[in-house]
Amino acid sequence: MTISILDTALSGLTAFRRSLETTSNNISNVNTEGYSRQRVELSTRPEQYTGAGYLGTGVNIADITRSYDQFVTGQVRSSTSAFNDVDAYHTLASQIDNMIADENTGLSPAMKSFFNSVNDVANDPTSIPARQVMLTEADSTAKRFNTISARFDELRNQVNANLDTSVEALNGYAKSVADLNDKIVSEIGRAAGQHMPNDLLDQRDVLLNKIAEIVDVSVVPQSDGSVSVFVGQGQSLVMGKNASTMVVKNSDVDPTAKDIVLSGQTINSLLSGGELYGNLRFRSEVLDPAQRQLGALAASLALQFNDLHKQGYDLTGTQGLALFNLDAGTSIPVSGGVNGIVTASYRAPAAGESLQASDYLYDATTGALTRLSDNVVITDVAAEGFDLDTSGVVAGEKYLIRPAFSAAQNIATQINNPKEIAAAKQPSGVPGDNSNALALAGLETQTVMQNGTSTFSKVYGQMVADIGSKTQAALVSSGAQNALLKQATAARENLAGVNLDEEAANLIKFQNSYQAAAQAVTVAKSLFDSLIGAVR
Amino acid sequence: MRISTSWQHQLGVNSMLDQQAKMSATQLKLANDKKYLTPSENPVATTGLINLEQTIKENQQYQVNIGSARQRLSLEESSLRSATDILQSIRELAVRGMNGSLNPENRQQVATEIDELNKQLMSVANTQNANGEFIFSGYKSDQRTYTSSLTPPDTMPTYGYQGDINQRSVAIGPNRQVADGDSGEAVFGVVTGGGGAAGSIDNIFEAVSQLASDLRNNTPNSASLADIDRTMVRINTTDASVGARLKVLDSQENINAESILDHQTTASALGDLDYAEALSKFNQQQVALQAAQQTFTKVQGLSLFNYL
Numbered sequence: 001m002t003i004s005i006l007d008t009a010l011s012g013l014t015a016f017r018r019s020l021e022t023t024s025n026n027i028s029n030v031n032t033e034g035y036s037r038q039r040v041e042l043s044t045r046p047e048q049y050t051g052a053g054y055l056g057t058g059v060n061i062a063d064i065t066r067s068y069d070q071f072v073t074g075q076v077r078s079s080t081s082a083f084n085d086v087d088a089y090h091t092l093a094s095q096i097d098n099m100i101a102d103e104n105t106g107l108s109p110a111m112k113s114f115f116n117s118v119n120d121v122a123n124d125p126t127s128i129p130a131r132q133v134m135l136t137e138a139d140s141t142a143k144r145f146n147t148i149s150a151r152f153d154e155l156r157n158q159v160n161a162n163l164d165t166s167v168e169a170l171n172g173y174a175k176s177v178a179d180l181n182d183k184i185v186s187e188i189g190r191a192a193g194q195h196m197p198n199d200l201l202d203q204r205d206v207l208l209n210k211i212a213e214i215v216d217v218s219v220v221p222q223s224d225g226s227v228s229v230f231v232g233q234g235q236s237l238v239m240g241k242n243a244s245t246m247v248v249k250n251s252d253v254d255p256t257a258k259d260i261v262l263s264g265q266t267i268n269s270l271l272s273g274g275e276l277y278g279n280l281r282f283r284s285e286v287l288d289p290a291q292r293q294l295g296a297l298a299a300s301l302a303l304q305f306n307d308l309h310k311q312g313y314d315l316t317g318t319q320g321l322a323l324f325n326l327d328a329g330t331s332i333p334v335s336g337g338v339n340g341i342v343t344a345s346y347r348a349p350a351a352g353e354s355l356q357a358s359d360y361l362y363d364a365t366t367g368a369l370t371r372l373s374d375n376v377v378i379t380d381v382a383a384e385g386f387d388l389d390t391s392g393v394v395a396g397e398k399y400l401i402r403p404a405f406s407a408a409q410n411i412a413t414q415i416n417n418p419k420e421i422a423a424a425k426q427p428s429g430v431p432g433d434n435s436n437a438l439a440l441a442g443l444e445t446q447t448v449m450q451n452g453t454s455t456f457s458k459v460y461g462q463m464v465a466d467i468g469s470k471t472q473a474a475l476v477s478s479g480a481q482n483a484l485l486k487q488a489t490a491a492r493e494n495l496a497g498v499n500l501d502e503e504a505a506n507l508i509k510f511q512n513s514y515q516a517a518a519q520a521v522t523v524a525k526s527l528f529d530s531l532i533g534a535v536r
Numbered sequence: 537m538r539i540s541t542s543w544q545h546q547l548g549v550n551s552m553l554d555q556q557a558k559m560s561a562t563q564l565k566l567a568n569d570k571k572y573l574t575p576s577e578n579p580v581a582t583t584g585l586i587n588l589e590q591t592i593k594e595n596q597q598y599q600v601n602i603g604s605a606r607q608r609l610s611l612e613e614s615s616l617r618s619a620t621d622i623l624q625s626i627r628e629l630a631v632r633g634m635n636g637s638l639n640p641e642n643r644q645q646v647a648t649e650i651d652e653l654n655k656q657l658m659s660v661a662n663t664q665n666a667n668g669e670f671i672f673s674g675y676k677s678d679q680r681t682y683t684s685s686l687t688p689p690d691t692m693p694t695y696g697y698q699g700d701i702n703q704r705s706v707a708i709g710p711n712r713q714v715a716d717g718d719s720g721e722a723v724f725g726v727v728t729g730g731g732g733a734a735g736s737i738d739n740i741f742e743a744v745s746q747l748a749s750d751l752r753n754n755t756p757n758s759a760s761l762a763d764i765d766r767t768m769v770r771i772n773t774t775d776a777s778v779g780a781r782l783k784v785l786d787s788q789e790n791i792n793a794e795s796i797l798d799h800q801t802t803a804s805a806l807g808d809l810d811y812a813e814a815l816s817k818f819n820q821q822q823v824a825l826q827a828a829q830q831t832f833t834k835v836q837g838l839s840l841f842n843y844l
Contacts, residue, residue: 101575431675434704441707
């Protein structure tokens with residue numbers, strides 16, 4: 001009889017001690033990332049049949065469970081991917097955004113000063129200082145193109161570095177998830193499927209979230225307790241205790257870009273979230289088009305200016321030389337050929353021909369030249385502003401022709417002698433003739449770009465607006481995704497997070513229960529003492 | 537409904553960070569007097585501003601061009617006025633010289649005076665501007681406009697014209713150009729190298745030189761007056777044309793100035809900061825930040841553990 005009181009009380013003591021330990025665990029882990037609060041599940045022990053009814057025999061610790069909801073956790077993961085995608089994109093885009101419209105670093109003021117100096121030469125064609133200023137301004141404009149292009153290159157390197165770092169981190173996390181899968185499966189096996197290794201599960205969730213920051217994932221729980229992690233559209237990253245490795249390698253066709261490869265397959269276009277996607281999207285939607293637009297502007301300015309300049313005569317009566325190094329006949333960079341070769345060069349400006357801000361792909365197998373900005377097959381190459389020589393191709397290869405991409409990086413002035421500025425239209429050294437200089441100055445307001453519809457300044461303005469609106473869209477999107485992420489995180493925290501006040505209350509509760517159970521032990525002892533005393 | 541301790545803390549921190557970021561952006565705008573710090577805040581307005589800026593600067597350059605054209609035309613105008621005065625004197629002397637009551641000696645004196653005036657007239661024709669360009673030489677502005685050389689046994693100097701017939705243009709407005717000079721031949725007449733009869737000599741120096749020579753030979757030809765008059769008409773016509781061009785410069789300058797002002801007003805309305813609005817926003821954000829900070833401190837102090 002007393003033994004059963006003792007026994008029952010002891011079960012209570014054990015149960016409440018475990019509860020206090022769990023509460024203390026919760027309190028210690030209040031700041032641990034990804035920790036789900038744990039609680040002890042108590043259940044009654046089997047009852048005993050006595051003549052007077054069923055008598056309870058105490059309390060059992062059924063299980064120690066964590067507060068966990070698969071849906072909420074999944075929600076946090078997908079929000080994390082979406083937010084990191086837009087956030088990475090916005091951070092990178094705003095760097096370009098800040099640079100191009102600034103008065104000190106932007107292109108508009110430089111081009112304006114250059115054309116002002118040409119006007120000054122037109123006003124005063126015999127003045128050597130005015131000519132010297134024009135050469136200086138031309139040089140300064142070319143250098144400004146170079147600087148902006150160099151900044152784009154820096155960002156491209158940054159994107160590549162981001163890709164490298166992220167993929168390396170991802171591989172580390174994937175490996176850890178695989179290891180945890182292994183451990184979790186064996187722990188579940190040890191507990192014969194009755195109890196879950198809560199802390200290991202929490203750690204795995206944290207790692208999965210970290211992976212979700214980098215790339216969007218779908219997580220499929222398996223029956224043995226492990227999870228399979230799939231990336232993009234079904235490429236497996238982790239399966240049981242095996243993790244695949246993601247690799248960053250140089251693209252075949254474009255030497256400046258890098259591709260993400262998983263298990264031998266390039267998955268750039270299959271991703272849809274996470275930092276990796278944000279970086280790739282930035283490169284293809286903002287950085288590369290901006291570089292091409294800038295390059296098309298630089299090349300058009302150089303070609304148009306050179307064309308007019310070469311029709312004039314300088315102070316010594318010699319026909320004008322090309323002021324800029326990008327001229328009709330200058331070769332255009334082509335990449336992608338291993339055995340064969342394709343050459344391309346700029347054409348002199350002509351009516352109906354216009355340089356576009358695009359790259360072109362020549363497929364040697366089909367003989368088709370595709371303009372990559374809108375995927376249109378080009379039949380009249382000359383209308384695109386350049387000449388193409390495909391006599392040296394090898395079948396099966398693809399060649400990437402880039403008339404606009406590196407033009408801003410390469411543009412430079414070639415004339416150093418102010419007397420060589422061709423301001424005159426008449427040959428034989430007529431110094432007071434400014435008619436060519438007038439024509440050159442007039443180039444500023446002529447619509448020579450984009451098939452005869454825009455001036456140089458308008459094209460630059462369009463580029464600024466383009467980048468600005470993309471950055472703005474990214475900012476708005478980022479704000480929205482952040483709000484969604486916060487909501488999902490709040491839901492998870494409210495479910496699984498530790499509340500110190502609640503734990504403090506639990507401490508008091510279990511402490512009281514423990515004291516009460518201990519009191520029951522004291523009563524059992526005194527009953528026994530009374531019994532022994534009665535028998536003596 | 538429950539809330540976890542760490543999330544509660546995070547919410548408080550987040551709201552403080554948000555307010556700080558907003559305040560910092562407003563502060564930058566106040567310091568730079570700009571409504572939009574980056575194009576992404578308002579891409580449409582930014583493009584508009586770029587285009588406006590471009591137009592304003594183009595017009596400002598036209599004003600500079602107008603200034604330079606005005607200098608040249610003013611110099612030409614005063615040269616033409618001097619030429620007119622000299623030509624008047626020559627004409628008066630010519631009339632006096634043709635008076636039948638003069639004796640050969642007097643005619644010699646008149647001829648000498650006329651020669652001197654002719655040399656003065658030629659130096660006006662060879663006027664140079666501040667850059668050393670000859671203003672009546674057309675495109676060949678480094679060449680002396682008129683040359684004269686006297687090699688005995690000739691009695692009259694040979695004149696040469698080293699300029700050309702072109703007029704230099706200056707861009708003063710969109711699609712507007714103005715000629716900033718006139719060629720010597722259009723004003724002073726075409727040089728033929730001598731050998732014409734008085735009355736049909738086009739170039740004034742040759743005509744006056746012929747007149748002086750005739751006076752020295754005591755055979756003044758009244759047809760020389762026709763030569764002088766012809767050049768006088770040419771000079772007056774050119775003077776009127778220069779005057780008209782100067783007026784055009786003035787009116788274009790006004791048009792450009794109005795255009796600049798218009799565009800600057802639009803640009804200012806588009807891109808300049810409204811200080812009243814920005815300052816009141818700044819105050820609001822300041823108050824919000826202070827509130828966030830104070831409530832954060834108060835809430836962090838509340839815990840059941842304080843009472844255990």
